[in-house]
Amino acid sequence: MKDDRNSSPSGPLRVAVVGSSEVGKSALTVRYLTKRFIGEYRSDTDMLYKCVLQVDGAPQPVEIMDTWASCDESSDAHLQWAEAFIVVYAITDKESYRWAANTLQELSGRRSSASVLMLGNKSDLGHLREVEEVEARTLALTHAARFSEVSTAESCTTVSQVLDNFIKEVKAQRNGNQSGGSPKLRKISVTKMLGSLIGRNSPPPRPMTHLIILDKEERNKLHMPMRRLCRPCLRPAHSLPCSPHTAV
Numbered sequence: 001m002k003d004d005r006n007s008s009p010s011g012p013l014r015v016a017v018v019g020s021s022e023v024g025k026s027a028l029t030v031r032y033l034t035k036r037f038i039g040e041y042r043s044d045t046d047m048l049y050k051c052v053l054q055v056d057g058a059p060q061p062v063e064i065m066d067t068w069a070s071c072d073e074s075s076d077a078h079l080q081w082a083e084a085f086i087v088v089y090a091i092t093d094k095e096s097y098r099w100a101a102n103t104l105q106e107l108s109g110r111r112s113s114a115s116v117l118m119l120g121n122k123s124d125l126g127h128l129r130e131v132e133e134v135e136a137r138t139l140a141l142t143h144a145a146r147f148s149e150v151s152t153a154e155s156c157t158t159v160s161q162v163l164d165n166f167i168k169e170v171k172a173q174r175n176g177n178q179s180g181g182s183p184k185l186r187k188i189s190v191t192k193m194l195g196s197l198i199g200r201n202s203p204p205p206r207p208m209t210h211l212i213i214l215d216k217e218e219r220n221k222l223h224m225p226m227r228r229l230c231r232p233c234l235r236p237a238h239s240l241p242c243s244p245h246t247a248v
Protein backbone atom coordinates (compact mmCIF):
# COMPACT_ATOMS: atom_id res chain seq x y z
CA MET A 1 0.00 0.00 0.00
CA LYS A 2 1.19 3.49 -0.77
CA ASP A 3 2.66 5.54 2.01
CA ASP A 4 1.00 8.92 1.56
CA ARG A 5 3.07 10.91 4.02
CA ASN A 6 5.02 12.55 1.16
CA SER A 7 2.09 13.16 -1.13
CA SER A 8 0.87 16.52 0.10
CA PRO A 9 0.07 18.71 -2.93
CA SER A 10 2.37 21.40 -1.55
CA GLY A 11 5.28 19.12 -0.67
CA PRO A 12 8.12 18.09 -2.99
CA LEU A 13 7.62 15.25 -5.42
CA ARG A 14 9.98 12.52 -4.33
CA VAL A 15 11.43 10.35 -7.05
CA ALA A 16 13.88 7.50 -6.40
CA VAL A 17 16.16 6.30 -9.19
CA VAL A 18 16.81 2.63 -8.49
CA GLY A 19 18.60 -0.16 -10.31
CA SER A 20 21.55 -2.49 -9.99
CA SER A 21 25.14 -1.39 -10.15
CA GLU A 22 26.60 0.30 -13.23
CA VAL A 23 23.35 0.66 -15.15
CA GLY A 24 23.75 4.43 -15.35
CA LYS A 25 21.60 5.79 -12.51
CA SER A 26 24.02 8.55 -11.61
CA ALA A 27 24.74 9.40 -15.23
CA LEU A 28 21.02 9.59 -15.95
CA THR A 29 20.22 11.78 -12.94
CA VAL A 30 23.05 14.20 -13.62
CA ARG A 31 22.24 14.25 -17.34
CA TYR A 32 18.64 15.18 -16.59
CA LEU A 33 19.50 17.89 -14.09
CA THR A 34 22.53 19.42 -15.78
CA LYS A 35 22.43 18.21 -19.41
CA ARG A 36 25.91 16.86 -18.93
CA PHE A 37 27.10 13.32 -19.38
CA ILE A 38 29.67 12.38 -16.81
CA GLY A 39 31.32 9.21 -18.09
CA GLU A 40 32.88 8.00 -14.90
CA TYR A 41 30.83 8.74 -11.87
CA ARG A 42 31.96 6.89 -8.78
CA SER A 43 29.47 6.69 -5.97
CA ASP A 44 29.09 4.64 -2.85
CA THR A 45 26.03 6.13 -1.25
CA ASP A 46 22.72 7.74 -2.14
CA MET A 47 22.54 11.33 -3.32
CA LEU A 48 19.57 13.63 -3.05
CA TYR A 49 19.04 16.39 -5.58
CA LYS A 50 16.53 19.12 -4.83
CA CYS A 51 15.28 21.30 -7.62
CA VAL A 52 12.25 23.29 -8.71
CA LEU A 53 10.56 22.41 -11.99
CA GLN A 54 7.91 24.26 -13.86
CA VAL A 55 5.09 21.72 -14.12
CA ASP A 56 1.78 22.67 -15.69
CA GLY A 57 2.64 26.31 -15.36
CA ALA A 58 3.49 26.22 -11.68
CA PRO A 59 6.77 25.81 -9.82
CA GLN A 60 7.01 22.36 -8.32
CA PRO A 61 9.68 21.32 -5.84
CA VAL A 62 11.11 17.95 -6.80
CA GLU A 63 13.54 15.72 -4.95
CA ILE A 64 15.38 13.08 -6.93
CA MET A 65 17.34 10.45 -5.07
CA ASP A 66 20.10 8.72 -7.00
CA THR A 67 20.32 5.53 -5.01
CA TRP A 68 23.35 3.39 -4.53
CA ALA A 69 22.89 -0.23 -5.51
CA SER A 70 24.51 -1.96 -2.59
CA CYS A 71 22.53 -5.16 -2.53
CA ASP A 72 20.25 -7.38 -4.57
CA GLU A 73 17.17 -5.28 -4.23
CA SER A 74 15.92 -1.80 -3.37
CA SER A 75 15.98 -1.05 0.33
CA ASP A 76 12.88 -0.56 2.43
CA ALA A 77 13.95 3.02 3.03
CA HIS A 78 13.91 3.81 -0.68
CA LEU A 79 10.58 2.11 -1.18
CA GLN A 80 9.03 4.14 1.62
CA TRP A 81 10.69 7.46 0.89
CA ALA A 82 9.60 8.00 -2.69
CA GLU A 83 6.21 8.44 -4.26
CA ALA A 84 7.56 7.66 -7.72
CA PHE A 85 10.29 5.34 -8.97
CA ILE A 86 12.54 5.24 -11.99
CA VAL A 87 13.71 1.65 -12.31
CA VAL A 88 16.81 1.52 -14.48
CA TYR A 89 18.51 -1.43 -16.13
CA ALA A 90 21.09 -1.63 -18.91
CA ILE A 91 19.97 -3.27 -22.15
CA THR A 92 23.43 -4.84 -22.28
CA ASP A 93 23.08 -6.55 -18.92
CA LYS A 94 20.49 -9.29 -18.40
CA GLU A 95 21.26 -9.44 -14.69
CA SER A 96 20.36 -5.78 -14.30
CA TYR A 97 17.08 -6.50 -16.06
CA ARG A 98 16.31 -9.28 -13.58
CA TRP A 99 17.04 -6.84 -10.77
CA ALA A 100 14.64 -4.35 -12.33
CA ALA A 101 11.99 -7.03 -12.82
CA ASN A 102 12.23 -8.01 -9.14
CA THR A 103 11.91 -4.40 -8.13
CA LEU A 104 8.80 -3.92 -10.29
CA GLN A 105 7.34 -6.97 -8.61
CA GLU A 106 8.20 -5.57 -5.20
CA LEU A 107 6.68 -2.20 -6.03
CA SER A 108 3.51 -3.80 -7.33
CA GLY A 109 3.10 -5.60 -4.05
CA ARG A 110 4.12 -2.92 -1.58
CA ARG A 111 3.65 0.42 -3.34
CA SER A 112 0.93 -0.43 -5.79
CA SER A 113 -0.26 3.15 -6.33
CA ALA A 114 3.22 4.61 -6.82
CA SER A 115 4.12 5.90 -10.27
CA VAL A 116 6.82 3.80 -11.92
CA LEU A 117 8.96 4.37 -14.99
CA MET A 118 11.10 1.51 -16.24
CA LEU A 119 14.11 2.65 -18.26
CA GLY A 120 16.35 0.49 -20.41
CA ASN A 121 19.55 2.51 -20.52
CA LYS A 122 22.59 2.29 -22.85
CA SER A 123 20.51 1.90 -26.00
CA ASP A 124 23.54 3.17 -27.92
CA LEU A 125 25.13 -0.24 -27.28
CA GLY A 126 22.66 -2.18 -29.44
CA HIS A 127 25.36 -4.54 -30.68
CA LEU A 128 25.81 -5.76 -27.07
CA ARG A 129 22.10 -6.04 -26.36
CA GLU A 130 21.04 -8.78 -23.93
CA VAL A 131 17.50 -7.57 -23.20
CA GLU A 132 14.93 -7.31 -25.96
CA GLU A 133 12.87 -4.13 -25.90
CA VAL A 134 9.57 -5.93 -26.45
CA GLU A 135 10.18 -8.19 -23.45
CA ALA A 136 10.91 -5.26 -21.15
CA ARG A 137 8.04 -3.19 -22.49
CA THR A 138 5.64 -6.08 -21.93
CA LEU A 139 6.89 -6.56 -18.39
CA ALA A 140 6.42 -2.86 -17.64
CA LEU A 141 2.91 -2.99 -19.04
CA THR A 142 2.12 -5.94 -16.80
CA HIS A 143 3.02 -3.78 -13.81
CA ALA A 144 1.26 -0.68 -15.14
CA ALA A 145 4.63 1.05 -15.40
CA ARG A 146 5.78 3.48 -18.09
CA PHE A 147 8.63 2.24 -20.27
CA SER A 148 11.34 3.72 -22.47
CA GLU A 149 14.73 2.83 -23.78
CA VAL A 150 17.25 5.67 -23.59
CA SER A 151 20.88 6.40 -24.14
CA THR A 152 22.01 8.69 -21.37
CA ALA A 153 25.35 8.94 -23.12
CA GLU A 154 24.05 9.97 -26.53
CA SER A 155 20.63 11.58 -26.21
CA CYS A 156 20.09 14.31 -23.70
CA THR A 157 16.86 15.28 -25.46
CA THR A 158 15.25 11.88 -25.03
CA VAL A 159 16.26 11.66 -21.38
CA SER A 160 14.80 15.12 -20.74
CA GLN A 161 11.55 14.39 -22.56
CA VAL A 162 10.99 11.02 -20.89
CA LEU A 163 11.72 12.28 -17.38
CA ASP A 164 9.85 15.55 -17.86
CA ASN A 165 6.76 13.65 -18.96
CA PHE A 166 7.08 11.21 -16.10
CA ILE A 167 7.32 13.95 -13.48
CA LYS A 168 4.37 15.68 -15.04
CA GLU A 169 2.38 12.47 -14.70
CA VAL A 170 3.48 12.01 -11.11
CA LYS A 171 2.18 15.45 -10.29
CA ALA A 172 -1.05 14.80 -12.15
CA GLN A 173 -1.52 11.57 -10.27
CA ARG A 174 -0.87 13.30 -6.98
CA ASN A 175 -3.53 15.86 -7.82
CA GLY A 176 -5.91 13.19 -9.02
CA ASN A 177 -5.77 14.64 -12.51
CA GLN A 178 -4.72 12.15 -15.17
CA SER A 179 -5.83 14.25 -18.13
CA GLY A 180 -2.38 15.60 -19.12
CA GLY A 181 -2.07 17.85 -22.16
CA SER A 182 -0.30 20.58 -20.24
CA PRO A 183 2.61 22.74 -21.31
CA LYS A 184 6.04 21.14 -21.42
CA LEU A 185 8.17 21.14 -18.31
CA ARG A 186 10.95 23.63 -17.96
CA LYS A 187 13.56 24.09 -15.31
CA ILE A 188 13.42 27.50 -13.61
CA SER A 189 15.26 29.72 -11.19
CA VAL A 190 18.99 29.66 -11.55
CA THR A 191 20.66 30.02 -8.21
CA LYS A 192 23.41 27.49 -8.74
CA MET A 193 25.15 26.78 -12.01
CA LEU A 194 26.92 23.46 -11.86
CA GLY A 195 28.39 23.71 -15.31
CA SER A 196 30.75 26.54 -14.64
CA LEU A 197 32.31 24.36 -11.99
CA ILE A 198 32.75 21.31 -14.15
CA GLY A 199 34.66 22.16 -17.32
CA ARG A 200 35.27 25.05 -19.66
CA ASN A 201 34.65 23.05 -22.87
CA SER A 202 31.32 21.69 -21.71
CA PRO A 203 28.01 23.05 -22.98
CA PRO A 204 26.08 25.49 -20.78
CA PRO A 205 24.59 23.82 -17.74
CA ARG A 206 20.95 23.25 -17.08
CA PRO A 207 19.69 25.55 -14.32
CA MET A 208 19.05 24.09 -10.92
CA THR A 209 17.68 25.64 -7.80
CA HIS A 210 19.41 23.43 -5.26
CA LEU A 211 21.76 20.53 -5.26
CA ILE A 212 21.78 18.94 -1.87
CA ILE A 213 23.47 15.70 -1.08
CA LEU A 214 21.23 14.07 1.47
CA ASP A 215 20.99 16.57 4.28
CA LYS A 216 21.27 15.31 7.81
CA GLU A 217 17.56 15.20 8.41
CA GLU A 218 16.95 13.09 5.30
CA ARG A 219 19.87 10.86 6.15
CA ASN A 220 18.55 10.29 9.62
CA LYS A 221 15.20 9.33 8.20
CA LEU A 222 16.88 6.79 5.98
CA HIS A 223 19.38 5.64 8.61
CA MET A 224 22.27 6.17 6.22
CA PRO A 225 25.64 7.84 6.76
CA MET A 226 26.46 11.27 5.37
CA ARG A 227 29.29 11.57 2.91
CA ARG A 228 31.36 14.44 1.67
CA LEU A 229 31.31 15.50 -1.93
CA CYS A 230 33.55 17.59 -4.06
CA ARG A 231 31.23 20.39 -5.16
CA PRO A 232 32.81 21.09 -8.56
CA CYS A 233 32.97 17.56 -9.89
CA LEU A 234 30.21 16.05 -7.74
CA ARG A 235 32.33 13.05 -6.88
CA PRO A 236 32.84 11.64 -3.41
CA ALA A 237 35.64 13.68 -1.96
CA HIS A 238 37.14 10.70 -0.22
CA SER A 239 37.42 8.57 -3.36
CA LEU A 240 39.13 11.00 -5.69
CA PRO A 241 41.79 13.63 -5.20
CA CYS A 242 39.71 16.66 -6.01
CA SER A 243 42.25 19.34 -5.12
CA PRO A 244 42.00 22.24 -5.71
CA HIS A 245 38.26 21.67 -5.55
CA THR A 246 36.61 22.18 -2.22
CA ALA A 247 34.85 19.34 -0.49
CA VAL A 248 31.44 20.27 0.91
Ligand SMILES: Nc1nc2c(ncn2[C@@H]2O[C@H](COP(=O)(O)OP(=O)(O)OP(=O)(O)O)[C@@H](O)[C@H]2O)c(=O)[nH]1
Binding pocket: 019, 020, 021, 022, 023, 024, 025, 026, 027, 028, 038, 039, 040, 041, 042, 043, 044, 067, 068, 069, 121, 122, 123, 124, 125, 150, 151, 152, 153, 154
Ligand atom coordinates in the same frame (compact mmCIF):
# COMPACT_ATOMS: atom_id res chain seq x y z
N1 LIG B 1 27.45 3.39 -23.46
C1 LIG B 1 26.80 3.95 -22.43
N2 LIG B 1 27.36 4.00 -21.21
C2 LIG B 1 26.67 4.57 -20.21
C3 LIG B 1 25.39 5.12 -20.40
N3 LIG B 1 24.96 5.60 -19.20
C4 LIG B 1 25.94 5.36 -18.33
N4 LIG B 1 26.97 4.73 -18.92
C5 LIG B 1 28.21 4.27 -18.30
O1 LIG B 1 27.89 3.24 -17.39
C6 LIG B 1 28.79 3.27 -16.29
C7 LIG B 1 28.02 3.30 -14.99
O2 LIG B 1 27.33 4.54 -14.89
P1 LIG B 1 26.83 5.09 -13.47
O3 LIG B 1 25.99 6.27 -13.72
O4 LIG B 1 27.98 5.23 -12.54
O5 LIG B 1 25.96 3.84 -12.99
P2 LIG B 1 25.20 3.65 -11.60
O6 LIG B 1 23.99 2.85 -11.89
O7 LIG B 1 24.99 4.96 -10.91
O8 LIG B 1 26.25 2.75 -10.80
P3 LIG B 1 26.38 2.53 -9.19
O9 LIG B 1 26.89 3.81 -8.61
O10 LIG B 1 27.37 1.40 -9.10
O11 LIG B 1 25.04 2.14 -8.66
C8 LIG B 1 29.69 4.49 -16.49
O12 LIG B 1 30.91 4.05 -17.06
C9 LIG B 1 28.92 5.34 -17.50
O13 LIG B 1 29.77 6.11 -18.31
C10 LIG B 1 24.81 5.07 -21.71
O14 LIG B 1 23.70 5.52 -22.00
N5 LIG B 1 25.57 4.48 -22.69
